[in-house]
Structures are given as C-alpha cells and as structure tokens.
Amino acid sequence: MAACGGDDDDGGGGEGPGTSEISGEPFTLGTTDYSVTSLDPAASYDLPSTFLQYQIYETLLTVPPNSTDIEGDAAESCEYEDPQDPVTLTCTLRDGLTFSNGDELTSSDVKYSLERNIRIADVNGASGLLASIAKEDPKSATGLAVDPNAIETPDPQTVVFHLNHPDTTFQYVLTYSTASIVDEEVFPEDKALDDSEVIGSGPYTMEEFVSKDHAVLAASPSYEGERKSKTETVFVQYYQESSALKQALENDEVQIAYRLFTPTETNDLKDTSGVDYYEGKGAEIRYWVWQLGTDVGKNEAIRQAAAQIFDRESIAQRAYDGTVTPLYSIVPPGYAGQTDAFKAKYGEPSVDKARQILQQAGVDTPVDITIGYTPSHYGPNAVDEATEVQSQLEDSGLFNVEVKSAEWEQYQNLYKENAYDLFQLGWFPDYPDTDDYLSPFMVDGGFFANNYTNETANNLVTHEQSTDDQAVRVSDFRKLQQLAAEDVPFIPSWVGPNTGFAVPGIEGMDETLDPSYIFRLWLITYNP
Numbered sequence: 001m002a003a004c005g006g007d008d009d010d011g012g013g014g015e016g017p018g019t020s021e022i023s024g025e026p027f028t029l030g031t032t033d034y035s036v037t038s039l040d041p042a043a044s045y046d047l048p049s050t051f052l053q054y055q056i057y058e059t060l061l062t063v064p065p066n067s068t069d070i071e072g073d074a075a076e077s078c079e080y081e082d083p084q085d086p087v088t089l090t091c092t093l094r095d096g097l098t099f100s101n102g103d104e105l106t107s108s109d110v111k112y113s114l115e116r117n118i119r120i121a122d123v124n125g126a127s128g129l130l131a132s133i134a135k136e137d138p139k140s141a142t143g144l145a146v147d148p149n150a151i152e153t154p155d156p157q158t159v160v161f162h163l164n165h166p167d168t169t170f171q172y173v174l175t176y177s178t179a180s181i182v183d184e185e186v187f188p189e190d191k192a193l194d195d196s197e198v199i200g201s202g203p204y205t206m207e208e209f210v211s212k213d214h215a216v217l218a219a220s221p222s223y224e225g226e227r228k229s230k231t232e233t234v235f236v237q238y239y240q241e242s243s244a245l246k247q248a249l250e251n252d253e254v255q256i257a258y259r260l261f262t263p264t265e266t267n268d269l270k271d272t273s274g275v276d277y278y279e280g281k282g283a284e285i286r287y288w289v290w291q292l293g294t295d296v297g298k299n300e301a302i303r304q305a306a307a308q309i310f311d312r313e314s315i316a317q318r319a320y321d322g323t324v325t326p327l328y329s330i331v332p333p334g335y336a337g338q339t340d341a342f343k344a345k346y347g348e349p350s351v352d353k354a355r356q357i358l359q360q361a362g363v364d365t366p367v368d369i370t371i372g373y374t375p376s377h378y379g380p381n382a383v384d385e386a387t388e389v390q391s392q393l394e395d396s397g398l399f400n401v402e403v404k405s406a407e408w409e410q411y412q413n414l415y416k417e418n419a420y421d422l423f424q425l426g427w428f429p430d431y432p433d434t435d436d437y438l439s440p441f442m443v444d445g446g447f448f449a450n451n452y453t454n455e456t457a458n459n460l461v462t463h464e465q466s467t468d469d470q471a472v473r474v475s476d477f478r479k480l481q482q483l484a485a486e487d488v489p490f491i492p493s494w495v496g497p498n499t500g501f502a503v504p505g506i507e508g509m510d511e512t513l514d515p516s517y518i519f520r521l522w523l524i525t526y527n528p
Contacts, residue, residue: 022219024525026233027506030245030254032261034212034238035377035408036195037124041180042117043192045126045447046377046408047259047428047517050177052209052236054518055217057180057200058225060091060110060159061171065523066280066514068432070175073225074105074201075159078171083468086168089161099183100205100220107153112184115146119190124412126178128440128447129430132163132170143444166466169439172431203227203522204234212238217521229522242380249275249501255526256509258500258519260379263321266499275501280513282498283332285427285437286324286378288371288389288491289415292451296369296421301361303488306369306422308346308354309396310389310491319384324494329481331437332495334515336470337477338434341485342492351396358398366400369393372420377408385493386424416449424493428517434473435464438480441490452489504528 033051037044041053062073072078074093081088097105117127118134121142127134128142137145152160163170173179181201187193195209203225204217215236219229237254239245242261249257250272261269270277291297312326328340346353358365371393373386386403393399406414415423425448430436440447442457457480464476484490498513508523 022230022232024231024507024527026231026235027255027524027526028235028237028253029256029258029521030237030239030248031257031259032239032242032245032376032379033259034240036209036211037409037412038122038192039195039198039206039209040187040192041113041125041177041182042120042127042187043122043125045124045178051519052206052215052217053177053180053200054202055204055234055521056198056202056206057177057182058097058105058202059176059179059181060093060174062227063175063432063516063518065511065516065520070171070432073175073227074110074181075174078174080168080171086166086170086466086468087163089163089170091159091161091174093157093159094225095157096224097201098222099186099201100199100222101183101186102222103183103185104156105181105183105201106156107159108156109184110159110181111151111153112189113182113187114151114179116182116184116187116189117178118142118144118146120192122192123416126176126430126447129173129176129178132165132167132173133161135164165462168468169431169433169435169465172433172436176430178430203229207233212240214238227520227522230525231521234521234524240376249503252503255506256500256502256524262380263323266323267321269501274503276504276506276509278500278502278509278513280498280510281334281515282496282517283334283429283515284496284498284517285327285330285332286385286424286493286496287327287330287427288422288424288493289446289448289450290422290452290489290491291415291418291420292489293418294421296367297450299361299363300487301357301363302367302369305354305357305363305398306393307342307485307488307491308357309349309351309392309398310346310493311349311392312493314392315385315388316494319381319388320494320496324496327492327495330441330484330490330492331434331477331481335434335437337474337481339478339481341478341481345482345485349392351398354396354398365398367398368400368402369421370402370404370419372404372406372411372415372423374408374411374424375405377411378424378426382424389422422491429515432516434477435461438477439465442480442484446489450489452487454483454487457483 033048058074060075078091133150134144135147208216328343505528
C-alpha cells in the first residue's frame with residue numbers, strides 16, 4: 001500500500017512541466033462561486049474556499065489530473081508499514097521545503113497543522129475527516145480531540161501517523177485541502193487566521209483578497225515542486241450574477257469562466273463565437289438531507305414516502321434544462337461499487353405507494369414540512385430545484401410544504417440547528433475513492449450533523465476502511481447504499497459534469513476539468 005513513491009532523483013525542482021519557466025500572460029478567471037468561507041484550511045469545507053487553498057498551500061499528497069491515483073506533493077513518499085494492517089503510515093518530506101515567507105517547512109509544521117485543525121474544530125471546517133488521528137471527546141463540537149500520540153516526528157523530514165483503527169482511506173484524506181500544511185509560526189493554535197494574513201508553501205501566494213469581489217494570486221518564487229506556475233499573475237473575479245459573468249466573458253473581461261451559469265446561459269454560450277466550451281467528467285452531486293432532529297425528519301415513514309414521490313427526471317428537465325443527470329445513489333456512477341439503490345428500492349415515482357407507506361405507519365396527512373435551500377452557493381437554479389421539490393410533494397396531496405432559504409454563511413449553521421426538516425446540499429469529492437461518498441454521510445450524523453446513526457452503517461464503514469481487498473470493499477459499499485435507501489437519511493437528486501468556458505488562447509482546461517474538482521491554475525497558460 002504505497003500511497004506514492006519514487007526514487008531519490010524525483011524530489012523537488014527538476015526539469016519538466018512542473019518546473020517550467022513562465023510561459024503565459026496574466027489572465028482573469030471569473031466565477032459566481034463567491035462565498036469563500038475562509039482561506040484558513042481549518043475553517044472551511046466548501047468549493048470556493050478549497051479552490052483558492054489548493055493554489056496557496058501544499059498537502060502531503062495530491063491527486064494528479066484525471067486519475068484516481070495519488071502522488072507526492074510536500075511528501076516524497078507515504079507508505080503503510082503493513083498493508084494488511086494499515087494503522088501506521090510514514091511520510092518522508094521533500095528536501096528544501098519552505099513557506100513563501102522564507103520559513104522552513106518541516107515535519108513539525110505538518111503535525112501542528114493537523115492537530116490545530118482538530119483542536120479548532122470549526123463548525124464550518126472538515127476536522128471530522130481527521131478522525132483516524134484523533135480521540136473521542138464528547139465535549140468537543142465535533143466529538144474529537146487531539147491525540148498527542150497519533151503523530152510522531154522523529155526528524156524534520158519524517159512524519160509517522162499512528163491511526164486509531166486500520167484505515168486505507170487516510171492516505172486519500174491527506175490529499176484534501178483540510179490537510180493543508182500551514183506555518184506554525186504564523187497560524188494561531190486555537191482560532192482561524194484572518195484571510196488577509198494567510199501564507200502557504202504552494203505554487204501561488206495570495207497577494208490580495210477582497211471577500212466576494214476578487215483575489216490576486218502571484219507565482220511563488222520560493223516554490224520548487226511539481227506544481228510550479230506557468231503564469232506570473234492570475235486574477236480571480238467574483239460575480240454575484242451569472243448574467244454579469246456571461247457578459248464579462250463575451251467582452252473578454254475574463255478569459256476563463258468557471259462555475260456557474262444557468263442552463264439557458266450555458267447552452268447560449270456553447271453557440272457563441274469566440275468562446276470555447278470544455279466539459280470533463282464530473283462527480284458533483286446534489287442531494288436532500290433529512291434532519292432527524294425534527295419530529296418530521298425522525299419519522300422513517302415520512303422519509304420513505306417523500307423518497308417514493310421524488311421525481312429526479314422532472315428535476316433534471318424542469319430545473320436544469322437537461323444539463324444534469326438523475327442520481328439514484330449518493331455515490332455517482334463510475335465509482336467502485338456504485339449501485340442505483342434508490343431506484344431498486346422505490347422504482348418509478350408513485351403517489352399511491354407513498355400514501356400506502358404513510359397509512360401503514362399511521363401518519364396523518366397532509367404532513368407539514370419545512371424545506372431549506374441556499375440561493376447563491378449552489379448556483380441560480382437551486383431555487384428552481386427547491387420549487388420543483390415543493391411542487392412534487394404538495395401535488396401528491398400528502399404534504400404541506402414551507403420553503404425557506406438563507407445565504408451560505410447562515411445556512412451552514414441553520415440546517416444543523418433543526419431549522420429545516422429537509423434541506424439541499426451539494427458535494428464535490430474530497431478524494432478519489434467511493435468511501436468519500438459514504439463515510440462523511442452515513443457515520444453518526446455525517447458532516448451535516450443530521451442526527452442519523454446506524455450501528456450497521458458504522459461497522460460497514462470501519463470494515464471497508466480497514467482493508468485493501470477491493471472485492472470486500474465493493475461489497476460493503478453496496479450494502480451501505482442499500483441501507484441508505486432503506487433508512488433514507490438523505491435523498492440523492494442529480495450528478496453533473498465539470499464544465500468551463502474560455503476565450504481562444506487559453507490552454508490547459510482539458511487537463512484540469514476532472515472529477516476531483518481541483519482547478520489547477522498552474523496548468524493554465526494564456527497566449528492571445
């Protein structure tokens with residue numbers, strides 16, 4: 001189980017595309033993904049934040065374009081001591097690593113970064129992904145606390161992780177931005193650092209960041225890894241309206257437009273002269289989560305009845321003009337062990353079957369239900385999907401639906417505080433493994449804290465994480481999906497491709513648009 005490897009000649013700064021000289025002109029990327037929660041990797045778990053974090057920080061490991069393999073980033077190699085009992089993972093850092101301020105990056109910074117993330121336990125962060133190197137603490141917001149014995153640093157270039165259970169997926173967690181390495185001399189131990197002060201060791205430095213307006217990234221002169229930028233300066237411009245982004249692209253005010261346009265705008269831009277369309281394989285999903293902390297959400301019959309009514313084809317066509325594909329499992333097609341469990345369980349949408357489920361459970365109808373969505377974070381069509389779900393439930397005669405919305409910063413807290421019975425979320429992969437679409441959703445309330453717990457689900461996740469036998473893992477993945485269809489802690493909705501637009505002269509879009517949703521600015525060049 002070598003997470004990554006290579007001989008001594010492969011470390012930092014050799015000849016090749018990762019260390020090429022500046023070869024492109026500055027360019028501007030425009031996006032409507034403007035809700036950056038935090039540039040501190042301990043305080044965010046959203047695509048707009050990670051988009052920038054991948055540019056300015058290093059992780060121990062990384063995901064190469066269009067691959068499910070992993071390779072070294074700050075680490076030269078990471079290997080499990082015993083592949084049959086994956087509880088000890090040893091990583092060796094590359095030589096000569098430094099942060100952009102000149103501070104040396106050592107194993108001590110790695111230990112500090114991960115322990116700091118667990119200690120801060122930010123409600124909008126992803127410290128739960130680090131559970132394998134934490135200990136349980138019911139007093140913590142995440143139920144986790146720092147385990148002082150989990151990370152050993154025998155020398156400045158060696159990090160040894162002692163996991164609390166066998167976990168083959170931990171190597172993948174180390175590729176995600178929550179495992180970004182920060183400077184222990186700069187980042188405070190117990191709180192997030194202000195966005196204006198963040199520094200990293202990645203291919204870019206953050207020269208300027210104005211929330212919801214713009215960011216300016218500059219190629220870091222101190223970076224000598226395989227992600228060296230081909231462009232001196234990259235501008236990121238945020239737009240609150242997709243129509244404004246569309247106009248900016250058509251006027252060459254931005255050279256790349258990445259996320260998000262309405263389906264109508266997308267189809268229009270495909271036919272626009274002077275604009276190139278790019279589409280890569282995607283693993284972006286939308287789904288609806290039941291909050292089992294409410295009286296409505298805790299009733300399994302109500303959850304199953306709604307799942308029986310849910311019409312994904314209508315959502316895809318009416319809310320998204322056919323630009324997305326119906327999804328019948330929380331795991332998107334193409335991942336190992338994926339099965340359309342919700343289609344197998346519920347078949348075609350049926351009001352009669354839903355009514356029967358409620359009658360057999362003695363549930364009086366119509367059921368009053370509150371559904372929630374966030375109007376900007378997931379693009380302009382989130383409201384259309386929420387309206388379609390409302391119509392489907394109410395047209396059945398079995399539900400009275402109240403729809404509420406809140407901007408992302410508030411929404412993240414509200415859905416955890418039982419403000420909605422059913423609420424919309426989206427997911428982009430943290431790492432290229434099926435586990436990433438199951439363990440964060442099904443273990444003890446998931447990252448969204450919906451109060452769902454099932455001992456069988458917990459045991460299945462523990463089992464699949466403890467082995468590298470793919471046949472065993474696939475069997476466990478399928479059982480988890482079938483369990484999700486039975487218990488309905490969530491309802492999968494759709495899966496979409498990874499798309500973008502660019503003006504002529506932009507190169508590298510084909511390579512970076514892949515299911516990982518890591519937009520690799522360092523691969524992009526602009527030569528008008």
